[in-house]
Amino acid sequence: MSSRERILGRVRRALADVPPGEDVPVERDYLREHGERTVEETVDLLAENLADYRAVVHRTDAGSLPGVVAELLAAHGASTVLVPPGLDESWLAAAEVTRVPDEASSTPYELDRVDSVVTACAVAVAETGTIVLDGSPDQGRRRISLIPDHHICVVRVPGQVVASVPQALERLDPARPSTWISGPSATSDIELDRVEGVHGPRTLEVVLVR
Amino acid sequence: MRVALFLTCVNDTLYPDTGRAVVKLLTRLGVDVDFPEAQTCCGQAHYNTGYRHETEPMARHFAGVFRDYHAIVTPSGSCGAMVRELYPRMGERARSEGRGDGLATVLAPVVPKTYELTEFLVDVLGVTDVGAYYPHRVTYHPTCHGLRSLGLGERPLRLLRAVKGLELVELPGADECCGFGGTFALKNADVSAAMGADKVRNAESTGAEVLCAADNSCLMHIGGTMTRLRTGMRPVHIAEILASTEEDPAV
Amino acid sequence: MSGTFVGMPAFPAAAREAVRDTTLRGNLRHATHTIRAKRARAVAELDDWERLRQAGKRIKDRTLRHLDRYLVQLEESVTAAGGVVHWAADADEANRIVSELVKATGETEVVKVKSMATQEIALNEALEAQGIHAYETDLAELIVQLGKDRPSHILVPAIHRNRGEIREIFTREMGEWGRPAPEGLTDTPADLAEAARLHLREKFLRAKVGISGANFMVAETGTLVVVESEGNGRMCLTLPETLISVVGIEKIVPTWQDLEVFLQTLPRSSTAERMNPYTSMWTGTTDSDGPRAFHLVLLDNGRTDTLADEVGRQALRCIRCSACLNVCPVYERAGGHAYGSVYPGPIGAILSPQLRGTGSEIDASLPYASSLCGACYEVCPVAIDIPEVLVHLRERVVEGGEAVRDGNKVRLRPAKGHAAERAAMRAARWALTRPGALRTGQRLASRTRRLHPRTLPGPGKAWSGTRDLPPVPAEPFRDWWQRTRGGKDGGA
Numbered sequence: 001m002s003s004r005e006r007i008l009g010r011v012r013r014a015l016a017d018v019p020p021g022e023d024v025p026v027e028r029d030y031l032r033e034h035g036e037r038t039v040e041e042t043v044d045l046l047a048e049n050l051a052d053y054r055a056v057v058h059r060t061d062a063g064s065l066p067g068v069v070a071e072l073l074a075a076h077g078a079s080t081v082l083v084p085p086g087l088d089e090s091w092l093a094a095a096e097v098t099r100v101p102d103e104a105s106s107t108p109y110e111l112d113r114v115d116s117v118v119t120a121c122a123v124a125v126a127e128t129g130t131i132v133l134d135g136s137p138d139q140g141r142r143r144i145s146l147i148p149d150h151h152i153c154v155v156r157v158p159g160q161v162v163a164s165v166p167q168a169l170e171r172l173d174p175a176r177p178s179t180w181i182s183g184p185s186a187t188s189d190i191e192l193d194r195v196e197g198v199h200g201p202r203t204l205e206v207v208l209v210r
Numbered sequence: 211m212r213v214a215l216f217l218t219c220v221n222d223t224l225y226p227d228t229g230r231a232v233v234k235l236l237t238r239l240g241v242d243v244d245f246p247e248a249q250t251c252c253g254q255a256h257y258n259t260g261y262r263h264e265t266e267p268m269a270r271h272f273a274g275v276f277r278d279y280h281a282i283v284t285p286s287g288s289c290g291a292m293v294r295e296l297y298p299r300m301g302e303r304a305r306s307e308g309r310g311d312g313l314a315t316v317l318a319p320v321v322p323k324t325y326e327l328t329e330f331l332v333d334v335l336g337v338t339d340v341g342a343y344y345p346h347r348v349t350y351h352p353t354c355h356g357l358r359s360l361g362l363g364e365r366p367l368r369l370l371r372a373v374k375g376l377e378l379v380e381l382p383g384a385d386e387c388c389g390f391g392g393t394f395a396l397k398n399a400d401v402s403a404a405m406g407a408d409k410v411r412n413a414e415s416t417g418a419e420v421l422c423a424a425d426n427s428c429l430m431h432i433g434g435t436m437t438r439l440r441t442g443m444r445p446v447h448i449a450e451i452l453a454s455t456e457e458d459p460a461v
Numbered sequence: 462m463s464g465t466f467v468g469m470p471a472f473p474a475a476a477r478e479a480v481r482d483t484t485l486r487g488n489l490r491h492a493t494h495t496i497r498a499k500r501a502r503a504v505a506e507l508d509d510w511e512r513l514r515q516a517g518k519r520i521k522d523r524t525l526r527h528l529d530r531y532l533v534q535l536e537e538s539v540t541a542a543g544g545v546v547h548w549a550a551d552a553d554e555a556n557r558i559v560s561e562l563v564k565a566t567g568e569t570e571v572v573k574v575k576s577m578a579t580q581e582i583a584l585n586e587a588l589e590a591q592g593i594h595a596y597e598t599d600l601a602e603l604i605v606q607l608g609k610d611r612p613s614h615i616l617v618p619a620i621h622r623n624r625g626e627i628r629e630i631f632t633r634e635m636g637e638w639g640r641p642a643p644e645g646l647t648d649t650p651a652d653l654a655e656a657a658r659l660h661l662r663e664k665f666l667r668a669k670v671g672i673s674g675a676n677f678m679v680a681e682t683g684t685l686v687v688v689e690s691e692g693n694g695r696m697c698l699t700l701p702e703t704l705i706s707v708v709g710i711e712k713i714v715p716t717w718q719d720l721e722v723f724l725q726t727l728p729r730s731s732t733a734e735r736m737n738p739y740t741s742m743w744t745g746t747t748d749s750d751g752p753r754a755f756h757l758v759l760l761d762n763g764r765t766d767t768l769a770d771e772v773g774r775q776a777l778r779c780i781r782c783s784a785c786l787n788v789c790p791v792y793e794r795a796g797g798h799a800y801g802s803v804y805p806g807p808i809g810a811i812l813s814p815q816l817r818g819t820g821s822e823i824d825a826s827l828p829y830a831s832s833l834c835g836a837c838y839e840v841c842p843v844a845i846d847i848p849e850v851l852v853h854l855r856e857r858v859v860e861g862g863e864a865v866r867d868g869n870k871v872r873l874r875p876a877k878g879h880a881a882e883r884a885a886m887r888a889a890r891w892a893l894t895r896p897g898a899l900r901t902g903q904r905l906a907s908r909t910r911r912l913h914p915r916t917l918p919g920p921g922k923a924w925s926g927t928r929d930l931p932p933v934p935a936e937p938f939r940d941w942w943q944r945t946r947g948g949k950d951g952g953a
Contacts, residue, residue, distance in 0.1 A: 003548040003549060003554060006548075006550050007532075007710065007765060008529050010768075011529045011768065017306075025519070026520050026523060027512075027519065028516060029516075030512040030516055031512075034507060052735075128735040129736065130736045141749070142698075142699040142751055146695050146699065165725050166718075166721035169724075175682070175744055176747070178742045179742075180724075181739060182737065185692040185739070187600050188617065188732045189604070189619065190654070191488070191491060191492050191495065192493070192496045192617055192620065192787075193492075197658070198600065198657065198658055198690070198692055198693070199598075199665070199692035200692025200738070222937050222939055223906065223933075223938075224931050224933065225934075225938075226934050226936065230938070230941065233942075234948065245939070247943070250894065250895075251893040253893070256886055256890060257852065258833060259882070259886065260828070260855030261859060261883075261886045262856050262860075263860065264887060267890060268890060268893055268894055271893075354835055355835070358834070358836070358839055386836075387832050389790070389832060391831070391832025392832075392833070395924060396924060397473060398829065398832075399924070399926065400476060401473075401476050401791050402832070403927035403928070404480045404486075404794045405790050405794065406927070407927075431928060433929075434928030438928055438929050
């Protein structure tokens with residue numbers, strides 16, 4: 001007998017008391033979002049919660065975005081920046097940096113030498129201060145937003161902003177790999193107190209662009 | 211209304227003053243309380259130590275003794291929780307073991323009629339000012355089964371706040387267990403004692419003369435720790451505070 | 462479970478040592494009290510917390526009560542997405558599968574994301590025996606691995622260590638394992654985290670094989686979810702060419718939508734955050750993003766035995782948040798090591814004796830490692846009634862009875878060492894169903910009360926070593942009642 005058959009057999013014997021055809025109904029009487037907010041207030045909450053977990057938040061409009069991105073890269077002293085294949089070219093138009101394309105052939109060592117990365121996102125969650133990347137062309141492979149120490153993520157507001165976790169899951173495609181990011185990398189492993197900055201990017205800048 | 215006092219075996223044997231206080235208090239509030247003399251023990255210690263089958267005859271005995279009363283009042287949060295929370299569970303278990311509905315049927319009538327003392331005062335009699343007088347600085351420890359199983363909440367505090375002359379001070383870490391836990395106090399004596407010592411230190415830090423609770427089992431553990439640590443504080447059951455009046459004060 | 466724990470003393474003996482260790486007591490008290498208050502605040506932010514908790518409970522019950530169906534569905538969806546599913550009935554089989562998968566890649570080192578399942582089966586030791594080095598990359602796991610220590614907490618395995626001790630371990634040991642700690646390392650948490658970042662970086666960048674567990678597996682989509690903070694999880698899940706995830710069969714949730722409950726309750730319950738810094742979700746393999754090969758090892762190792770117990774099976778709802786540890790007054794004083802298992806605290810006290818059985822001294826003592834105060838149940842985000850299961854397992858210890866071990870029904874004998882207690886309980890039951898017998902005992906105690914000592918010899922020392930006995934009153938209440946009819950006949 002294979003272990004598969006053995007385990008499934010054990011499970012079925014263990015559940016002999018469960019009536020055939022039984023279902024356990026799950027009442028979803030919890031809230032779809034917490035509190036009532038206008039679109040504007042939801043964006044404000046996102047900014048507030050991102051900042052609460054030490055992401056640096058900037059707000060601008062489409063016209064000024066290239067200038068803001070260029071300033072942020074310059075302020076960080078970045079000379080190289082990783083670029084997802086589908087990133088809006090205008091976002092980096094004002095930046096004087098070397099663009100490193102996101103390619104399957106790049107090794108982790110090569111990525112480790114790049115100063116910054118600029119990505120878009122799939123959705124942002126206001127209640128938790130979370131941005132979600134799903135590997136779409138304007139976000140690139142998962143590793144490019146991980147290895148560089150400086151991540152600039154552009155969120156289109158209010159279109160990409162939802163209030164809550166349930167609303168975010170509704171927008172995502174389970175088939176795509178996703179990364180939920182809430183602030184820079186952190187740990188609570190020393191005396192159960194949170195400190196920022198371990199393996200992921202230690203600086204996370206989120207640009208809310210309208 | 212026929213009201214029975216379920217005093218509990220521990221109070222009957224070791225803390226008769228608490229029993230007298232409950233009778234005095236309820237009588238003063240116009241309740242004609244009876245003490246059915248066939249009562250013994252709810253079986254909590256047996257049940258919680260793993261002797262469920264030994265507990266069943268005790269629970270049946272309890273149900274037989276108290277069946278015909280309209281309300282059953284007990285000055286013990288944990289014994290109250292035993293009847294209210296665990297008697298139904300015992301009935302369920304017997305049923306799922308294929309022993310039929312017998313036990314559940316016998317126990318069912320006493321379950322909703324059993325009240326912890328402060329619940330009975332606030333919910334059934336609808337009083338919070340029981341006309342008590344107790345001129346002391348008091349801190350209150352909410353015992354675990356009263357707090358979490360019965361959900362006594364603010365009831366004891368509301369009763370204490372209405373006591374004339376009583377200065378109520380908040381106990382730091384009040385929600386934390388004192389470390390009694392029935393046979394836990396013996397089986398894990400070191401951890402139990404460490405919890406008790408922390409509870410007593412927190413109580414001492416309030417500057418109160420009296421630590422009050424609604425369960426003498428916990429108070430036995432806390433009080434025994436207090437005298438061993440020579441704190442000078444006293445453990446007092448809430449019934450004795452509520453029974454105390456200007457005419458007939460508790461000492 | 463882990464060989465590390467064989468021969469552990471029973472809980473009370475191990476706890477006695479911990480209670481006397483003032484450094485340990487201080488470390489645990491500081492850490493648990495810090496997180497307790499924060500968790501309460503994070504939970505209070507959601508006014509539908511109790512509804513989320515009940516939904517989480519129901520989703521897990523739905524999974525468990527139809528686990529066969531969901532396991533088959535999960536296997537289908539993971540396979541369809543390009544993953545390979547393996548089944549492991551016990552720890553040995555899981556370790557064998559993983560070792561062979563690693564060997565097939567030709568690699569001799571792997572990077573690991575913190576995973577309770579791989580700790581439970583002692584995977585690192587099994588790999589080491591095959592010449593494969595496993596590097597733990599979670600900060601707390603790293604502290605434990607470098608310190609040749611044992612984990613003492615589910616979320617923060619090095620909770621028993623304070624910053625000074627961690628600095629000392631890093632300074633002494635990092636050089637042995639790779640990049641040494643920076644010169645003049647201080648004990649500030651930020652510096653310690655930086656030291657871990659530098660030490661592990663080279664290992665992440667060269668790693669070809671990653672090993673993980675998972676917090677959730679979605680049956681309908683085949684998606685796995687890892688919830689973490691530091692980014693070491695993302696490194697292990699996305700940089701290597703081969704990813705092997707070892708996951709307990711109970712980690713399934715039926716639908717994608719079900720994640721909306723746990724992604725709200727887990728972070729708030731475990732690290733007291735609205736959301737943890739990083740959550741990774743992946744479904745099989747993705748072209749040119751992440752590992753090219755993905756293996757899922759489904760682990761039983763006592764879980765189906767636990768599932769067979771109608772009362773005890775609720776322990777399998779656990780999502781390993783560790784909120785129950787952080788509020789437990791016994792854990793706070795006894796520490797995690799006393800529980801003799803990778804699963805310490807209240808949840809460990811009900812999981813270990815079910816996963817491993819109650820045969821050993823430590824496992825038979827765990828159900829008693831609780832005052833039944835109920836704080837664990839109150840905070841549990843999937844409403845596991847831990848006190849109920851503790852009492853149920855006490856019954857199994859003292860009364861024996863039917864249980865399932867390794868898939869077979871067995872009849873357990875009552876545990877040794879409880880014979881005297883059993884006799885006393887039986888005698889007490891006899892007396893306590895006979896009011897006359899109780900009265901006789903009470904009167905005897907009252908008449909001899911002047912002879913009672915305030916402290917007791919022999920086994921009674923367990924009480925009177927630290928607590929005075931209450932004096933026995935001159936008469937029991939029932940005599941006063943009989944004499945005075947409740948004071949109505951006068952007389953006080």
